Each structure stands twice: as structure tokens, then as C-alpha cells.
Amino acid sequence: MARETFWTEYDKTEYCCPDCDYVGDELEVHHIDGDPFNNDLENLTGLCHQCHVHRHRQEYIEQRLGEMRSEFEALAD
DSSP states (O other): OHHHHHHHHSOTTTOBOTTTOOBSSOEEEEETTSOTTOOOGGGEEEEEHHHHHHHHHHHHHHHHHHHHHHHHHHHHO
């Protein structure tokens, strides 16, 4: 659903990855807010595979750091 929504709006042959400017057929659709059920066009962006993996890795790291911060604060109380 997300792919169809996004690629109906954008031309895959001319679209470039906003993170690295890659242009090609190896583009993937990324949910900006991390919710795979939110297929609103405003929540979708096209990324090359490498940048897509990097974004998910960054999201995981930020989430884990937040969890660790909460655990540390609970210990400090």
C-alpha cells in the first residue's frame, strides 16, 4: 500500500534519495513516523536501501537511549 501510494505520486525513474541523492531503481519507501500502518503521503519518503537501513538503525539507537535514560533516572530516585 505504501509503495503504491508513494510511487503513484513520484516518478521512480527521476526520484532521488533525499539523504544521499542516489537515483536509480533500488529505492524503498520509508515511513517517517515509524508507523507502518500510516500510509499518508506526508508520512512517506523514498530512500535508497543503504539510507533506509541507516534511518532504522538511528531510530533504534534513539529509542534504546531513551529507554536507558529512563532506567537510569529510575535508579537515581
